[in-house]
Amino acid sequence: MSAGYAITTYKIQLNYKHLDWFKQTQSLFDEALAFYYELLEKQPEALSLSNQNLLRHLELQTIKQRDGTPPETPLPFEKIPLYFRRAAINAAISMYRSYMSKLRDWQEGQEKQIENEELRIENSGTESHSDSDINQIGNADLFQHSPLSILNSPLKKGRPSKPRRLHMSMLYYKGMYKDFDEKSILLKLYTGKTWAWVKHRYTGRPFPENAELMSPTIVIKKKKVMLHIPVKEIVEDSRTAKERVQQNEKFVAVALTGSDSLAVCTTIQADGRATAPYFIKGGKELAHRRKLLLGYTKRGVAENDMTHTVGDAALSVPQEHRPNKKYYDKITRLTDHYAHEVSRKIVDYALKQGAKLIVLPELKESFNQAKKPYLGKTPYDFIGRRIARYVQYKAWQQGLVAMTSKPYYASTRCYHCDAPIAKHNTEYQNPSANFYGGKNFVCKEGHRGSTALNSARNLGKGFYYKFYQGVA
């Protein structure tokens, strides 16, 4: 059996006596970060080194050798603890890498634009990620580089600028903290003159038993000091999807839609039958609440003011540059809330059905796909991706596996007879094969029903034949 684990970030609030010591420590950290960032700027070619080698390379240039050889560019601070310095170097490396990669993307984008003048990239959209509960997932070749990650290619207008502020919350490696128990932690802090071990009590939800606590990050927000601690939990029963399928267990197939039923699930039994349809609603309500918020974003923006993009179109502008930013933030939080709800319901459904595997449609994120009106234009496109991503995390934490499968013909063929289907919303409409939003379908054999359920069943059917054939 393969070992699996899930990493969840716990946030605890520290009680402190000396807020200024945290601030002193943070500002020293930022100064060291800036020093290394600027050193890196002088040698961008060094980015070809691995992070570990780059760290050593930078230390050689700035720290006195064991044999007493002075460095070329000495670090201008005395008595900085080793692991504090390393955290600052790693922060500088990560900020510089991130900036350089944005710059490279932008340059490549410029080249593409010249090649492809007429290609109008419409509203590819951007949403800020909020991975607040979940950082990463282990042992998951299946979805570590998941195709489901949220589209992260906003319309880039100008050349990306250097980070305005060289700042990052401090990662505290071993050596910077100790005696971490269920009530308190000792942190090494800079008082402005010297380093001191300071005990802090804290509050927050208890850590799970038998979990491994990883290095905390100190996050200072105004007067609040938080510790963010990645907690690594071993997940039992982490057999791979293939092993599960070989044991002919039942599984759940899911369709994600842009209609009121945000997700539709079915359970495929070991003999291939699709059973127990389950509709998870909320799409209408979400659309309504989004519409209200989008309305608010237009407040106070003159109609003839062409410098501001408003409404849906503004979703392609980076969030911090939009007028009425707080309403966009609300929309992001709202979408996130629904994505969490729906993904939790999907995982609960799978648990209730006794299934160990959840199959989701593989959602492409290429521009071509994003331009198709039925896939890319609505904000639901994003909630679908987000739901799928959350299902993967939540499933893993429950000892279930979630994976994606290509939804070949899932939405164009009848599950019962494979004939092409036509779609419609009401009895008064003429069913049409090209009506992508149509909630109901009918085929020439007279089968009819919910389009989304048909898609979920087809996804399950395709997956069943692909993996079960010759396996029994």
Ligand SMILES: [Zn+2]
């Ligand atoms: Zn049919």
